[in-house]
Amino acid sequence: MERINYDRAVRDQPINLERAHRSVLRALDSAPIEPWAPGDTVAVVAMGASSHSAHALVFALVAAGIRAFPLTASDASFYAHGSQPADHYVIVSESGRSPEPIEAARHFTRGRRIGITNVADSPLAEVVDVVLSLGNFDDAGVYTIGYSATLLAYALLCGRACDRSAEGLPEVPNRVAAGLEEFDAPAHRMAEKLRDTRTVDFVGQGMSLAAASEGALMFREALAIPTAAFDTYQYLHGPMEPLRAGSGLIIFGDGRELTLVDSVLDAGVQTCLITAASTSDLPRPTHENLEVIRLPDGVNGFVRSILEGLVSQLIVGHHAAVSGRVPGEFTYRQADTKLPVE
Structure with a gap:
């Protein structure tokens, strides 16, 4: 992944969102994802721009009757060793190289860690159980495509994990x-x-x-x-x-x-x-x-x-x-x- 001009990154979003849509669907087709049921708790773990995108997933899940909360990845270091704040984890890093989400993921329940990243073979992929790759596109230093594609990935993941398919995603x-x-x-x-x-x-x-x-x-x-x-x-x-x-x-x-x-x-x-x-x-x-x-x-x-x-x-x-x-x-x-x- 290379850093590109900001305006180009904004204008290139339609084609890169098509790319992300295909990439995430391919990953979901073979992913062993345990369903999220009412009564389960989902934590969305991230830093920076990814932590802001988490609000969209959290509110969508709450509306579906599933407990959810955004967890700043650096805050996870304050949990007592071995404690699990959630039943399922969505761990987000566009680059896949943010150290805080990676370190947090190491301590979460194996089999319950879904990673969303632009780079399929990034360090984040080594500490999660399922990798949803956005497609390894280039982005600006101030993330644009990655933010939009992460929201699209959330929508596709909801369709698989809690049977709440969003309308209009192909469009x-x-x-x-x-x-x-x-x-x-x-x-x-x-x-x-x-x-x-x-x-x-x-x-x-x-x-x-x-x-x-x-x-x-x-x-x-x-x-x-x-x-x-x-x-x-x-x-x-x-x-x-x-x-x-x-x-x-x-x-x-x-x-x-x-x-x-x-x-x-x-x-x-x-x-x-x-x-x-x-x-x-x-x-x-x-x-x-x-x-x-x-x-x-x-x-x-x-x-x-x-x-x-x-x-x-x-x-x-x-x-x-x-x-x-x-x-x-x-x-x-x-x-x-x-x-x-x-």
């Missing part, structure tokens, strides 16, 4: 291709609105918390803008108080999110709403401080999560262009966040 590459066209102009306008903002908050609930968390990480990594991510209702309990002119707010959702948007527009907050709600449901859809990006009708679950993430990716790309940033060129590099390539 994901076409949906993303259409989104690249439809979302591009409003994403560019939003990037212009955010040109002079000092902070940006990201807000969403349920599966949309994945897009909010990942969007906040991408803005920090690619644009060096301070950000934070919140569950919608948690945001109402105080964290929104610093919003002022000079603040940015990116919101995912169709419910309470709509009135949240309306409450901040007159304060000069540059706001983007990513929603499937109709324009008639929005209090002030043409306000000068608001950009609305509508998701396609009838798109839900993991497919919606992928499209929500795509919006943030496009905004980041346009903002980088107007601000002179190069996504993937990091000021601070940490030598211990990846195992060395042999």
Whole structure:
């Protein structure tokens, strides 16, 4: 796997999602996966961008009656030796070289460890029982394709492990291709609105918390803008108080999110709403401080999560262009966040 230009990585997603779809299905066809039943507990173990994608899988499983929680891989080292926090484990690392998930996997129950990685023969593959490879495609230094493909892998895994097949998965590459066209102009306008903002908050609930968390990480990594991510209702309990002119707010959702948007527009907050709600449901859809990006009708679950993430990716790309940033060129590099390539 090589590091490629950020914009190319974003634009190449349709073809690479087709590749990931084929690769994960091949792996699932021969994988000895024990079914996840109501009453079982599933832990999604990851770091970084992968840990943000975990919110989508967790909320999908909870809605299906299966206990699930995201587990930051480094936190697993604090469990007492031999303890098992879950019945099943999904261990995620796009590179397959993040040391924390690899070390955590060593201590989890054998036969219950499913690894999701872009690189089939990575170190992660050596410490799990089933490897779901995304297809070994190239990605940017700020992950784009890998994030989207991980969400697709979650959806396919749910179809196998808990018989909860998501609708529309074969159409994901076409949906993303259409989104690249439809979302591009409003994403560019939003990037212009955010040109002079000092902070940006990201807000969403349920599966949309994945897009909010990942969007906040991408803005920090690619644009060096301070950000934070919140569950919608948690945001109402105080964290929104610093919003002022000079603040940015990116919101995912169709419910309470709509009135949240309306409450901040007159304060000069540059706001983007990513929603499937109709324009008639929005209090002030043409306000000068608001950009609305509508998701396609009838798109839900993991497919919606992928499209929500795509919006943030496009905004980041346009903002980088107007601000002179190069996504993937990091000021601070940490030598211990990846195992060395042999």
